[in-house]
Amino acid sequence: MADTKRPHPREAWISSDASVSSTAGSELVCTYNWKNCDGAKIHVPGYAPIWQDIPLPIRLPKDQGTYFIDQNASRVPEFPFEPLFRATVSMNPSFRFDDVDVLVNRNSLRKLLDFSTGRRQDSFRINLHLVDRTLVVERCERSARELIRGYQNAGFGRSFEGAFTKHPAGLEDSAAHHRALKYQLGSLTCVDRFEVDACYQQKEGDDTEVLTSAMEQLSMGNRKRSYQQRTGNSTDGTNLAAEIKTAKVGKPKNMGTIMPQLWFGRTPWLIIGRHNDGLFEEVKITNTGSQFGDWEDKQQANLRKLAAVLAELREAVEANGGGNCVAICEKATAPPVIGVFPSTVARKAVPNDLRRQLWNSTSSS
Incomplete structure (x- = not known):
């Protein structure tokens, strides 16, 4: 127990012996789109908004509104992580997390990489759970939403993304596209979840590929499913994934800071819109x-x-008897230090029904 309370200076970490490379590729675990509605409903499989070529120049308003x-x-x-689990059961029913070391x-x-490099960053916290041998790392923010009022310091990123992308037919009510990939990080087998801004197709295509996807509407929380139409096979689309950014003209x-985001998401396309005070x-x-x-x-x-x-981090949770922990990195500490502490919140990371379906162990502890 004492070990889990000891802060860990950056220099104390011993590098893994196994090389880290993306050349081995990745496996698509699932995709889903959040529905733009009250409650918690997703489309499965999901598909990213499709990039649209729009004539330039175009003037766009500053971002304004409440965003996630x-x-x-x-x-x-x-x-x-429940939406990921339910999408996996629907899309990839034979998939099991037993050989997954880290779900994150x-x-x-990105925050843990910054810590590893010693890069200065804001304080952060992550919640740690152990499900059988899988370390589940939950993001923990002060607030899960932000309000942008469109004042002087507001940017144009969300306006640009909304103007230059279009959700495919059947997914027009989508709020965001998420996907999960399984790949090796050195000797660790990881499942990484992230949001994809757009699908960028070099050659002109049409939306029929998306329309043939098998889609299902799942409701979170009440554990009930309501099915939509659609039959066929889902599309991976990893080689079409794009990250969208904006920048002022003359400011590269x-x-x-962008490459880790692209690399962890295996996102091959970067789209940057350059503007002068909103004139792209x-x-x-x-x-x-x-x-x-x-x-x-x-x-x-x-x-x-x-x-x-x-x-x-996984070993620290194991040293705590497998109980929930929190990891905290304080901005004011130099060199950077992560402290791992037992959590006072008794909460499971996975609903019991999903644990039985996605881990071969039937334990529900």
């Missing part, structure tokens, strides 16, 4: 997937440290 920071935690606070959000991986984006004059589309190998070579030491951090 973490839509999963906001809609399903008791079980933030991309946002948490810092690729050092240029859109640059880059195949960043071709840069993954060079980036991971340069970041190899830090990626191995990240793998070691995740492994020791």
